[in-house]
Structure formats: C-alpha cells, structure tokens
Amino acid sequence: MSASRLRAADIRSLDRGLWALGERPITEADIVAALCRRDRDAFAAGLTAARLWGVPLPGVLADEVVSAPATSRRDHGRSVHRPRGRTVDIRIHLASPAAPRRGTALVRWSRLEATPVSLEKGPTVRVTSRIRTLLDLSGVLRHEALVAIGDHLVRHPRQEFERRSKPYASLEELLEAAGAFHGRGARRLRAAVTQMRLGSDSPAETRLRLALVKAGLPEPLANERPVGGVDRLGTEIDLGQPDLHWPRWRVAVEHDGPTHLTPEQQAKDIARGERRSRAGWVEVRTMAEDLQYGCRKAVNRVRDALLRQGWTPSA
Known part of the structure; x- marks a missing residue:
C-alpha cells in the first residue's frame, strides 16, 4: 500500500508497521498472526501465549491486549515502553530464537529458544x-x-x-x-x-483448596465421587461429585460460580444438598464473596463444619 492509502479514513494504525482495515474488531490472535506472517521466526510467549491457549490468568492479565497499554513515557528524550518498577509488562509478548527485535508501545520482544506450535486459530498463530x-x-x-x-x-x-x-x-x-x-x-x-x-475444575476451586490447606485443615479430595450413602430406609443415595470433600468426616464443599445462577441448576443443587443431608453429610456452599481476603469466610465455615462432624486439629 502507498503512504497516501495508509492515511485514508478507513485505515487505522495499531502499531508501528501494523494497520487495520475498517472498524472490524481486532483480536490479539489477529495481531499475533499478522506479526508472525511478517517475521517467520516469531512466536507468542508468556502472557500472550497463555491467553491464546485459554489458560486461567488472574485479574487484568486475562484481558486481551489489542491496543498499546498506557505505560509509554519519555526518558532522556527517548521513548520507553517498559513499565516502571516491578509492574508486569502486559504488552503483547513475542519471542524469537534470534536477537530480540525493537519493542513498541504494543509489542515486547525477547530472545527465547523454544519449539513453537501452531494454534487452530490459524497456521500463522505460533505460540510456545x-x-x-x-x-x-x-x-x-x-x-x-x-x-x-x-x-x-x-x-x-x-x-x-x-x-x-x-x-x-x-x-x-x-x-x-x-x-x-x-x-x-x-x-x-x-x-x-x-x-x-x-480434580480442580476452576481457579476458584484451586484457590479455596490452597487456602484450606494453608489454614491447617486436612486436604480435601477434589471432584471425586464419594461412595454413596444410604437413607434411613436403607436406600442408596447418589451423593454426586463435590467440588471438594472429606469422606472421613462427611463434609462436602460446593463453590457456586456463574453457572449455578440459573433456576434449573439451583433446583438441582438443592435436591443434591437434601440427598447429602439424608446420608449424614454436611454441605458447605460458597460464593465469590467467601473467597475474599484469603478465603477467610470460606475457611471459617468449612472449619466449623469439619469440627461439627468430628474432626479435631490433631486428627
């Protein structure tokens, strides 16, 4: 494209040497694919690779990066794009086995010896x-x-x-x-x-399990189906598959995330809790607010349930 074409109203600049056509939404994968087409040795690494793989990341680190973060500044007359201090660099992270390229406000580069693989999102989306x-x-x-x-x-x-x-x-x-x-x-x-x-099905379950163990409680089993109990009539009861549970003390923990907010799921959760109660189990249900401040509320509630079911700190 000519320089005059790149200045047209329907072309927008994303970064140095990188433009987008029209107002079509651009994804992080689109940017990585374009840069990998331009540089055949390049591949995504670090936080960018993690986002492209869909692995869980904490807080804003999970947010797609499609524009330059507000970390650029002038230092002795020179543009600097690295964040200050120990702040995490959230720019798109590309790597190459050769000498690192010059970073921009949108992209950081590093030298990395690794064998990248291509994602299904496109053959030029290469990642660690x-x-x-x-x-x-x-x-x-x-x-x-x-x-x-x-x-x-x-x-x-x-x-x-x-x-x-x-x-x-x-x-x-x-x-x-x-x-x-x-x-x-x-x-x-x-x-x-x-x-x-x-067995952990979500970062919330992992966070809660780690907090319980750190607080001195016995480590629970994660998403394993306990042996079915029986009610007063001797009928076997399906206890389901708790997020966390202690079969010795018959305590189960269920963390209610967004998928538990539908009326259908709530009805299933209530029926499951009643079955466990008939079998002599105590069910502790936690929500996002229980996981604040190091899961303090959740830890206290689970400790109380375990103590009521016969657990002692020396057990």
Whole structure:
C-alpha cells in the first residue's frame, strides 16, 4: 500500500508497521498472526501465549491486549515502553530464537529458544507449548496462579462439555519440566507443582483448596465421587461429585460460580444438598464473596463444619 492509502479514513494504525482495515474488531490472535506472517521466526510467549491457549490468568492479565497499554513515557528524550518498577509488562509478548527485535508501545520482544506450535486459530498463530508457557510464567505469576494453571493443564476433561478426553498434560510431565527448568522463578514453579491436583475444575476451586490447606485443615479430595450413602430406609443415595470433600468426616464443599445462577441448576443443587443431608453429610456452599481476603469466610465455615462432624486439629 502507498503512504497516501495508509492515511485514508478507513485505515487505522495499531502499531508501528501494523494497520487495520475498517472498524472490524481486532483480536490479539489477529495481531499475533499478522506479526508472525511478517517475521517467520516469531512466536507468542508468556502472557500472550497463555491467553491464546485459554489458560486461567488472574485479574487484568486475562484481558486481551489489542491496543498499546498506557505505560509509554519519555526518558532522556527517548521513548520507553517498559513499565516502571516491578509492574508486569502486559504488552503483547513475542519471542524469537534470534536477537530480540525493537519493542513498541504494543509489542515486547525477547530472545527465547523454544519449539513453537501452531494454534487452530490459524497456521500463522505460533505460540510456545502449554508446558513451556507455564515455565515462562513462573517468573511473572505468584504461587497460587501457577497452581491454578497447572490444575487446568492436568485436570481430566468432561467429554460432553469440552469435546476432548485427555488432559493437556500429566503431573509427571509437569514435574519433569519443572525439575529441568532453571530460568527465572524456577524455585517458585517447583513449589507450585507439588500442590497441583487432577480434580480442580476452576481457579476458584484451586484457590479455596490452597487456602484450606494453608489454614491447617486436612486436604480435601477434589471432584471425586464419594461412595454413596444410604437413607434411613436403607436406600442408596447418589451423593454426586463435590467440588471438594472429606469422606472421613462427611463434609462436602460446593463453590457456586456463574453457572449455578440459573433456576434449573439451583433446583438441582438443592435436591443434591437434601440427598447429602439424608446420608449424614454436611454441605458447605460458597460464593465469590467467601473467597475474599484469603478465603477467610470460606475457611471459617468449612472449619466449623469439619469440627461439627468430628474432626479435631490433631486428627
């Protein structure tokens, strides 16, 4: 395109050397694909790769990046795009095995020896593998966030909802990768891998499980189906598959996320709670507000239920 065409009203500039046509919404994957077409050695890494893979990230780090973050400034007459201090750099992160390219207000570059893979979103959307992405995030994310990503990778999927039958990785693979990793955050990653579990279905469940264990409560089983109880008439009762539970003390925890707000799901939840009550179980249902301030409210409620069911701190 000529310079005059690029100045036309229907062309908008996204970054240096990068334009979009019309008002069609642009995704982060679109930007990565365009930059990978321009540079055949380039691939997405770090937080950008994590978002493209759809792994859970905390807070604003999960938000797509399609425009330059407001971190640019002038320093001694020179444009600087890196954030100040220890703030996380949320620009689109691209990497290459060659010398790093010059960063812009929208894109940061790093030198990285890795074997990228192509996403189904397009052959030119190249990213680091899921496991390699986890390794690279160990220098950016805290312990709890790393555990949540590991839980996401190793959990057994539900075929009817996710159209896949195998986890993205095994615990053995993550342990091996963490043991061989010596980059930034390696010690934090190895500590996180020891707390990753197969059964957590959401970051909220991971967060709650970690908080319960940190508070000195026994570690619960996650999304495993307990042995069915019986009611007073001796009829077997289906206890369902609790988010977290302690079979020894017959306590179950269910975290009510957005999918539990429909009338149909609420009716199912109530009926399930009544079945568990008939079998002698105590069900603790938590919501988002219970997970604030280090899950303090949830921990107190679960501790009370366990104590009422016979648990003692020395057990």
